[in-house]
Amino acid sequence: MLFQPAIIALMLASGLAALLVLASVPFAWTVVRRWNLADGSEAQLRMERRTYLVATLLKIVMAAELAALVLFVFNADRMATLFTGAMCAVGTLKVDPWGFPTLYLKLAVFFLAGCWLVLDHVDNRGWDYPLIRVKYAALILLAPVLVGSAVVQGAYFMGLRADVITSCCSTLFSGGGVTVTSNSVASLPHGLALSLLAGSLAAVLASGAVVLRWRRCGWLHALLSVAAFVIGMSAIISTISVYVYEMPHHHCPFCILKREYGHIGYALYVPLFVGTVCGLGAGIAGWAGRRPSLSTMAPLVARSLAAWSVGGYALFGLVALWLIERSHLILFEVVP
Amino acid sequence: MPVWLNRQRALLDFALSSLGRRLGKTLGLAVVYTLIVAVLASVMLFSHAIRREAAQVLAGTPELLVQRLVAGRHDMIPAERLDAIRAVRGVKSAEGRLWGYLFDPAAAANYTLMVPADRVVEAGSAVVGSGVADVRGVAVGDLMSFRAHDGNLVQFRIKDVIDNDSALVSADLFLVSETDFRRLFGVPADRFTDIVVAVRNPREVRTVAEKIDAALPDTRIILRDEILRTYESVFDWREGILLVLLVGAILAFAIFAWDKASGLSAEEKREIGILKAVGWETSDVIRLKAMEGTVVSLGAFLAGYLLAYLHVFHWGAALFAPVLKGWAVMYPEFQLTPFVDELQVATLFFFTVFPYTLATVVPIWRAATVDPDQVMR
Amino acid sequence: MIHLTGVKKAFNQGRANEFWALKGIDLHVAQGKVTVFRGPSGSGKTTLLTMVGCLARPTSGRVKLKERDISSLPERFLTDIRRSTFGFVFQNFNLLKGITAVENVMVPAYPLGGDHGALRHRAHELLDRLEMGPKAKSMAEWLSGGEAQRVAIARALINDPQVVIADEPTANLDSARSAQFLDIVAEMKRDGRTILMTSHDPLVAEAGVVDHVVTMRDGVVVEAR
Ligand SMILES: Nc1ncnc2c1ncn2[C@@H]1O[C@H](COP(=O)(O)OP(=O)(O)OP(=O)(O)O)[C@@H](O)[C@H]1O
Numbered sequence: 017m018l019f020q021p022a023i024i025a026l027m028l029a030s031g032l033a034a035l036l037v038l039a040s041v042p043f044a045w046t047v048v049r050r051w052n053l054a055d056g057s058e059a060q061l062r063m064e065r066r067t068y069l070v071a072t073l074l075k076i077v078m079a080a081e082l083a084a085l086v087l088f089v090f091n092a093d094r095m096a097t098l099f100t101g102a103m104c105a106v107g108t109l110k111v112d113p114w115g116f117p118t119l120y121l122k123l124a125v126f127f128l129a130g131c132w133l134v135l136d137h138v139d140n141r142g143w144d145y146p147l148i149r150v151k152y153a154a155l156i157l158l159a160p161v162l163v164g165s166a167v168v169q170g171a172y173f174m175g176l177r178a179d180v181i182t183s184c185c186s187t188l189f190s191g192g193g194v195t196v197t198s199n200s201v202a203s204l205p206h207g208l209a210l211s212l213l214a215g216s217l218a219a220v221l222a223s224g225a226v227v228l229r230w231r232r233c234g235w236l237h238a239l240l241s242v243a244a245f246v247i248g249m250s251a252i253i254s255t256i257s258v259y260v261y262e263m264p265h266h267h268c269p270f271c272i273l274k275r276e277y278g279h280i281g282y283a284l285y286v287p288l289f290v291g292t293v294c295g296l297g298a299g300i301a302g303w304a305g306r307r308p309s310l311s312t313m314a315p316l317v318a319r320s321l322a323a324w325s326v327g328g329y330a331l332f333g334l335v336a337l338w339l340i341e342r343s344h345l346i347l348f349e350v351v352p
Numbered sequence: 353m354p355v356w357l358n359r360q361r362a363l364l365d366f367a368l369s370s371l372g373r374r375l376g377k378t379l380g381l382a383v384v385y386t387l388i389v390a391v392l393a394s395v396m397l398f399s400h401a402i403r404r405e406a407a408q409v410l411a412g413t414p415e416l417l418v419q420r421l422v423a424g425r426h427d428m429i430p431a432e433r434l435d436a437i438r439a440v441r442g443v444k445s446a447e448g449r450l451w452g453y454l455f456d457p458a459a460a461a462n463y464t465l466m467v468p469a470d471r472v473v474e475a476g477s478a479v480v481g482s483g484v485a486d487v488r489g490v491a492v493g494d495l496m497s498f499r500a501h502d503g504n505l506v507q508f509r510i511k512d513v514i515d516n517d518s519a520l521v522s523a524d525l526f527l528v529s530e531t532d533f534r535r536l537f538g539v540p541a542d543r544f545t546d547i548v549v550a551v552r553n554p555r556e557v558r559t560v561a562e563k564i565d566a567a568l569p570d571t572r573i574i575l576r577d578e579i580l581r582t583y584e585s586v587f588d589w590r591e592g593i594l595l596v597l598l599v600g601a602i603l604a605f606a607i608f609a610w611d612k613a614s615g616l617s618a619e620e621k622r623e624i625g626i627l628k629a630v631g632w633e634t635s636d637v638i639r640l641k642a643m644e645g646t647v648v649s650l651g652a653f654l655a656g657y658l659l660a661y662l663h664v665f666h667w668g669a670a671l672f673a674p675v676l677k678g679w680a681v682m683y684p685e686f687q688l689t690p691f692v693d694e695l696q697v698a699t700l701f702f703f704t705v706f707p708y709t710l711a712t713v714v715p716i717w718r719a720a721t722v723d724p725d726q727v728m729r
Numbered sequence: 730m731i732h733l734t735g736v737k738k739a740f741n742q743g744r745a746n747e748f749w750a751l752k753g754i755d756l757h758v759a760q761g762k763v764t765v766f767r768g769p770s771g772s773g774k775t776t777l778l779t780m781v782g783c784l785a786r787p788t789s790g791r792v793k794l795k796e797r798d799i800s801s802l803p804e805r806f807l808t809d810i811r812r813s814t815f816g817f818v819f820q821n822f823n824l825l826k827g828i829t830a831v832e833n834v835m836v837p838a839y840p841l842g843g844d845h846g847a848l849r850h851r852a853h854e855l856l857d858r859l860e861m862g863p864k865a866k867s868m869a870e871w872l873s874g875g876e877a878q879r880v881a882i883a884r885a886l887i888n889d890p891q892v893v894i895a896d897e898p899t900a901n902l903d904s905a906r907s908a909q910f911l912d913i914v915a916e917m918k919r920d921g922r923t924i925l926m927t928s929h930d931p932l933v934a935e936a937g938v939v940d941h942v943v944t945m946r947d948g949v950v951v952e953a954r
């Protein structure tokens with residue numbers, strides 16, 4: 017294991033987050049089994065009060081996981097100097113088979129925690145807490161993901177040894193050759209990637225508009241959000257990053273976060289993440305609107321989430337467009 | 353949206369006034385918090401700055417170093433190896449270097465003796481680092497003498513003292529001419545300490561190294577990248593060890609924060625009870641307390657970081673320098689180049705604000721869920 | 730306006746010191762009237778007021794506010810109803826120390842997120858009406874008992890509640906101050922508010938503004954007129 021401050025901090029954060037959620041599982045189970053609002057007993061009252069604690073803890077976990085995600089990528093990039101052949105975060109993550117799974121699990125935890133908080137937010141608007149069982153069952157399901165994320169990250173960091181020869185991003189993400197899954201993403205033709213991106217953004221914006229205007233089809237918006245996220249990430253790897261680096265064969269989702277490129281990656285990722293998490297949330301809120309006690313509040317929540325989601329995707333699209341526009345690299349000849 | 357904003361503003365106002373009303377307690381907490389941030393930040397700032405210093409120094413060192421090994425130990429390398437190396441494809445140049453260590457009984461210190469490649473030192477004169485000048489109390493124009501390998505005295509007149517800008521490595525330098533070096537240690541004219549190699553294409557360093565290795569089997573080849581990496585991980589490791597030692601302190605701080613947060617005074621409990629009775633919701637109270645915590649955290653974080661910055665970059669990191677620099681007889685007096693790194697700030701945040709938040713959340717929740725009807729009795 | 734049917738309240742339920750403070754209360758409170766609860770100490774008056782005022786939930790039984798059953802609402806929604814419908818004046822006034830009178834008056838409105846300037850204006854207006862204008866900037870702990878009570882009344886009125894609940898409002902006041910309080914009650918009644926009070930003081934129960942008197946003993950209503 018590499019004994020490094022950022023690594024210790026990351027392990028601390030994931031460990032504590034997992035522990036917190038794990039510690040809430042017995043309580044969640046009690047809620048699933050015993051919750052009864054009609055009961056005026058003190059036990060029920062205590063249970064109700066305990067839900068405030070769990071919600072607060074989950075908020076902290078989500079904030080911590082978000083910060084940890086940024087720290088993780090940042091640190092991976094920084095550690096690249098420790099590994100021969102690694103030039104950026106991709107190299108560091110490839111040092112060990114657990115590297116990319118750690119990243120993916122961190123993303124999953126972030127999105128799931130976000131969904132849970134939306135569920136909680138909506139549920140708290142219904143006078144009879146109609147989703148409380150769903151919510152706490154979801155919490156029970158969330159726990160293994162968090163624990164898994166902490167364990168996988170532990171395995172990754174434990175396995176790190178400085179000076180392991182790895183393939184770095186310039187070979188890994190350059191099209192063709194090595195059989196890595198991300199590779200097929202990188203070799204996605206630019207035209208196809210951009211058309212897919214434009215199509216999915218148009219679709220997600222349209223479905224968002226439907227939610228905004230008619231307060232329905234939240235589920236469709238959520239689905240399209242997931243699609244837009246995946247396509248957006250692929251487009252960043254295959255094409256947009258190339259425009260930023262102005263090098264046709266440099267495909268890397270992390271280097272755009274670096275100072276050399278003006279931290280421009282944040283302007284892409286933050287709106288994309290906001291758009292996705294709010295899009296998923298809008299779907300959840302729309303679904304919750306079927307409960308009688310939420311029939312007025314949930315659509316409102318869905319609407320404001322959809323507004324955020326639409327704003328996020330629109331901003332993402334604009335930033336991507338601007339990056340392509342300002343780039344000196346020309347991938348498409350305009351035929352007069 | 354304006355409702356939301358108004359509410360946050362009103363709560364923040366109230367949080368500030370409520371912190372002000374308990375100034376003693378707030379300050380007590382803030383001081384401890386600030387100190388813990390300052391200590392951790394000092395460790396990080398210092399080790400980071402020193403790493404950068406080392407990297408800067410190494411940036412000036414050769415990409416490739418060839419040493420001769422005899423029975424697994426470093427030995428003087430014959431000059432004819434130079435030609436063999438120059439013959440390797442991709443090598444731009446190869447030069448022999450002369451350097452070593454000299455123990456000075458008068459100062460009980462070790463100097464690094466070198467024949468500089470980039471400046472000419474006349475025979476009989478020497479250029480010394482600031483540390484050397486300090487321990488021996490010499491200045492330009494003074495004489496220094498040492499016993500050579502054969503017992504004869506060799507005298508040097510100090511021609512120049514290297515000033516402080518990269519003092520970490522130059523402090524113990526003692527630059528002499530080639531003739532004096534050979535006379536002092538009895539090194540034959542056709543031997544060098546090691547050979548530095550410059551490579552035409554930096555990307556081929558590894559290939560060139562392999563070729564030299566094949567051509568000269570009795571040598572060891574050191575790559576700059578490898579030194580750099582080793583430095584990195586050594587300093588990382590030291591920093592990590594220090595931080596782990598400080599985990600005790602963080603834990604103590606978390607317990608302290610927990611205690612402060614749960615040891616609400618009767619007055620504070622009464623206040624929360626009143627707030628709940630007059631129509632504040634549990635989550636409003638939690639938010640209020642969270643804001644108080646945020647204000648204290650941010651204040652302490654900034655103050656602590658500033659303190660650490662001053663400590664490391666203006667007061668010479670008096671507290672931990674010995675541990676992080678390693679042990680050497682001669683500590684160079686030096687000023688580190690100030691540098692603030694985002695990753696480091698983020699890491700520090702995890703070491704301080706995160707534990708604080710976690711330690712206070714349960715006590716806050718407990719206080720916020722008092723019965724609203726409690727004030728009626 | 731407020732209906733209670735079979736309301737019971739237990740403390741320390743399921744433990745050795747379990748205690749039923751209310752043992753089945755049926756009650757109707759009419760809108761715009763002044764109702765006084767009286768009875769010996771420990772008879773459950775305060776406990777009953779907390780049920781009516783959404784400060785606590787009954788262990789069993791129903792509480793209906795304007796036809797809406799609020800007895801099994803979670804605390805979050807009870808609070809919501811409480812802060813828009815009820816204003817409270819507590820026995821020992823319970824002002825927050827270290828902040829001024831006018832800030833005390835504003836506190837209940839903070840979580841509602843109204844405009845700050847308008848809120849401050851309203852608070853001053855209320856204090857003026859209660860002849861506390863000159864003391865608006867005084868620290869709460871310097872106020873005399875009568876002044877503190879008027880600040881507490883202003884605080885109860887800041888969110889313009891329909892119902893004002895006062896627990897032993899005259900216990901800490903001399904008779905002149907008590908009479909002044911009853912005048913304020915009369916004024917609030919003229920504004921169309923419903924007022925619920927508990928009191929040991931016969932002066933209060935017999936006052937002209939009082940419409941109904943409910944007498945309690947050992948957690949049950951023994952007389953209502
Ligand atoms: N939190 C509690 N835990 C246990 N017992 C309680 C609690 N609150 C009230 N009680 C009990 O319930 C009974 C009724 O209390 P309550 O305060 O309603 O009486 P009250 O009629 O208002 O009396 P007083 O006139 O003295 O104010 C009392 O015997 C009291 O001891």
Ligand SMILES: [Mg+2]
Pocket residue numbers: 774775776896927
């Ligand atoms: Mg009482």
